[in-house]
Amino acid sequence: MNMQRFRQYLSENALLLVVTIAVGGYLAWQTRNFQLDDSLIYLRYLRNLFDGQGLTYNAGDRFNGLTSPLYSYLLIVANVVAGNLQYTTIFLSFVFLCAAAITGAHLLASGKYEQTLCALIVVSFNYFYDTFGMETSLFLFLSALALVLYRREQFFGLGVVLGLLFITRSEGVFLGLVVVVDYFIRNRKLPHVKYFVAPVILLAANFIFNYYYYGAFLPATGNAKLGQGKSGYWGEGLIFLHVQYMKDAFFGGDFRLLAFMLPIGLVGVLSSLGKRIAWLVILYLVLLGSFYVFLHIPNYHWYYAPFFFFGLLFVGVGAWRVLSFTYERSRESSVFLSLFLAFFLVTSGFVYHSFGISNVQRGSMDAYKNIGEWIKTNTPAKAVVASVEIGTVGWYSDRYIIDILGLTNRYNADYIARKDLYSWLTKYSPDYILVHEPLWTFEASANCLLASQAYAPVDTFNFAGYRLLRRSDAAGTQQQIQTCAKGPRT
Numbered sequence: 001m002n003m004q005r006f007r008q009y010l011s012e013n014a015l016l017l018v019v020t021i022a023v024g025g026y027l028a029w030q031t032r033n034f035q036l037d038d039s040l041i042y043l044r045y046l047r048n049l050f051d052g053q054g055l056t057y058n059a060g061d062r063f064n065g066l067t068s069p070l071y072s073y074l075l076i077v078a079n080v081v082a083g084n085l086q087y088t089t090i091f092l093s094f095v096f097l098c099a100a101a102i103t104g105a106h107l108l109a110s111g112k113y114e115q116t117l118c119a120l121i122v123v124s125f126n127y128f129y130d131t132f133g134m135e136t137s138l139f140l141f142l143s144a145l146a147l148v149l150y151r152r153e154q155f156f157g158l159g160v161v162l163g164l165l166f167i168t169r170s171e172g173v174f175l176g177l178v179v180v181v182d183y184f185i186r187n188r189k190l191p192h193v194k195y196f197v198a199p200v201i202l203l204a205a206n207f208i209f210n211y212y213y214y215g216a217f218l219p220a221t222g223n224a225k226l227g228q229g230k231s232g233y234w235g236e237g238l239i240f241l242h243v244q245y246m247k248d249a250f251f252g253g254d255f256r257l258l259a260f261m262l263p264i265g266l267v268g269v270l271s272s273l274g275k276r277i278a279w280l281v282i283l284y285l286v287l288l289g290s291f292y293v294f295l296h297i298p299n300y301h302w303y304y305a306p307f308f309f310f311g312l313l314f315v316g317v318g319a320w321r322v323l324s325f326t327y328e329r330s331r332e333s334s335v336f337l338s339l340f341l342a343f344f345l346v347t348s349g350f351v352y353h354s355f356g357i358s359n360v361q362r363g364s365m366d367a368y369k370n371i372g373e374w375i376k377t378n379t380p381a382k383a384v385v386a387s388v389e390i391g392t393v394g395w396y397s398d399r400y401i402i403d404i405l406g407l408t409n410r411y412n413a414d415y416i417a418r419k420d421l422y423s424w425l426t427k428y429s430p431d432y433i434l435v436h437e438p439l440w441t442f443e444a445s446a447n448c449l450l451a452s453q454a455y456a457p458v459d460t461f462n463f464a465g466y467r468l469l470r471r472s473d474a475a476g477t478q479q480q481i482q483t484c485a486k487g488p489r490t
Contacts, residue, residue: 016105016116020098024123028094031129032087037365037391038300039133041065041408043085044395046075050085055213057408058400064214065408067221068135069206070168089133096137097128103144104313107151108272108281109320118316125312127250131302139168140309143175143284150179151277155195163199167206170222174287178280224407227417229296233441240292240299249301261315268318281310365392371434371463372396378460379432386430388442393434402428404442421445425485429478432458433469448484 010017045055045066053059055072066072075089082088101122105115122128128137142165149158158179165172176199183191207217228234235242251257272278285307292303368389375385375397386402387393394401404424406413412424421444433455435443446469449455454477455469471477 013102013112013115015112016102016119019116020101020119020123023120024094024098024101027123027126027129028090028097028132031132032090034090034129034132035086035365035369035392035395036131036133036302037368037389038302039089040391040395042068042072042075042133043089044391045072046079046085047395049076050079057394061409062214063408063410064210064216064219065221065403066219068138068168069210069219070164071135071138074138093132093134093137096141097123100137100140100144100309103141103148104309105316107144107148107277108268108275108310108313109317114317114320117320118313121312121316121319122309125250125308127246127301127308128305130250131305134302135168136302136305139165139172140305142168143172143306144309146175146179147277147280150182150280155191156198159195159198160202163202166199166203171288171291174291175284178284178287182276182280220410220413221407224405224413224416225297226295227413228298228405230417231419232296233416233419234296234298238293239296240289240303242299243304246301246304261311264318264322265311265315266318267321268314268316271321272314272317285310367463367466368392369396371466371468374461374463375399375432375434375468383432384428384430385432385434386428387434388436388440402430416442420487422448422485422487425449425481429471429481431471435467435469437465437467445484448488449481452480452484454480454484 041057045057048057048059049055054062055066056062057065071092074092075085078092079085079088082091098119101119102115104122105118109115109118131137142161146158146161146165149155149161162172162176162179165175180191210219211217229239247253247255269278269282288306291297297303369392372393373396375383375393376399379385379397379399382400384400384402385393385397386404388404390401390403390408401408402412402424403409404412405416406424409428411427415421415423421442425445433443433446433449435446439446446455449469450457453472453474455471458468458470461468
């Protein structure tokens with residue numbers, strides 16, 4: 001895009017840009033101290049890098065637990081300029097959320113007012129700010145941009161974007177499959193091989209780096225998540241459909257907002273079925289949803305982002321269709337309907353729970369932050385600590401961390417996939433183990449460790465709902481740990 005075309009774009013889309021960036025910027029500023037537990041895993045990798053200890057979670061241990069290579073690389077580049085990892089990750093999330101909303105609006109809506117409404121609905125929904133720090137916004141932006149480029153038949157750019165999408169999250173392969181199949185149906189042939197060069201180069205470069213630096217082509221997190229689903233510990237059946245927890249988290253404690261979103265979104269879908277691109281969006285969501293549902297992927301809230309994103313865009317399209325239809329017949333009725341919808345959105349919690357007074361945790365998870373700081377102050381600098389949830393504790397404790405679930409350590413993810421809660425002790429004998437009270441399922445080995453006196457609670461550790469276990473210095477402790485590693489006797 002040359003400078004003249006860029007200026008023309010700014011002029012034609014001034015309303016869309018100003019409203020989206022202003023609202024998104026306001027909410028992002030309120031969320032500037034938000035720390036999602038998993039996002040702090042990224043930041044610890046990067047902190048170690050900038051501290052000269054390599055791109056590692058635990059210094060000296062090159063194990064690839066980075067879910068999104070591209071997001072990690074962008075964080076590295078941006079932090080060189082910003083010098084503050086916390087604000088860098090929030091800023092990038094804000095930039096890509098606004099970019100996703102604007103690009104998605106261009107994809108599904110027509111006219112500056114309809115596009116502005118669509119983008120506004122996206123950036124004002126509090127759910128997205130509860131994903132900040134993850135690669136979510138980047139994934140949404142690249143997904144929408146890929147579809148825009150495909151519709152415009154800019155296939156070289158599409159290849160580049162799809163390559164970037166694949167190394168943002170591996171699930172991007174489903175969008176690539178959708179556009180390739182649609183191209184084949186329309187043209188009775190596959191795309192020219194030259195359009196595959198860019199994504200192949202991007203993927204190959206990433207794989208080569210992974211293999212050279214970490215010793216494996218792919219991050220370990222993919223198999224870990226599949227193993228978690230296979231284990232059944234995150235729920236039985238189609239666990240990705242277990243979304244009841246979102247009622248309190250994102251809908252203000254009730255589902256009244258859905259009484260607006262579902263019918264209006266359905267109007268948006270039905271009114272868009274004449275557009276081929278809408279069918280591609282739907283097919284993409286079906287494939288993505290099938291992957292999550294039928295492979296029993298744990299229902300972490302950030303995995304639902306594409307469904308919220310495109311769903312809200314359809315809500316915007318539907319709302320504009322309803323208002324336009326009413327306006328054509330009666331201006332008075334249109335004004336009344338607009339006021340009614342505004343009143344409903346306010347009372348149902350959309351505005352209240354989005355504009356700064358939402359249920360989104362605005363800082364860190366205080367319990368884990370305080371525990372991490374206590375561990376940093378009260379344990380030796382070279383202490384090894386095992387835990388189930390490692391993001392916040394690992395970030396604030398600055399200790400060598402053993403992830404019992406295996407996202408950032410070898411072996412443990414495979415044990416979890418086999419429903420083996422004890423064998424991780426054959427590989428690791430940490431100085432401390434952080435557990436919940438009562439114990440979580442994954443912490444079952446603590447019962448044996450305590451009974452055998454291989455570990456004992458730290459008396460000075462006083463956090464309600466948690467216990468910190470310290471390894472005994474007595475002779476025979478290692479043998480007791482290996483006995484516990486065999487599991488409970490039957």
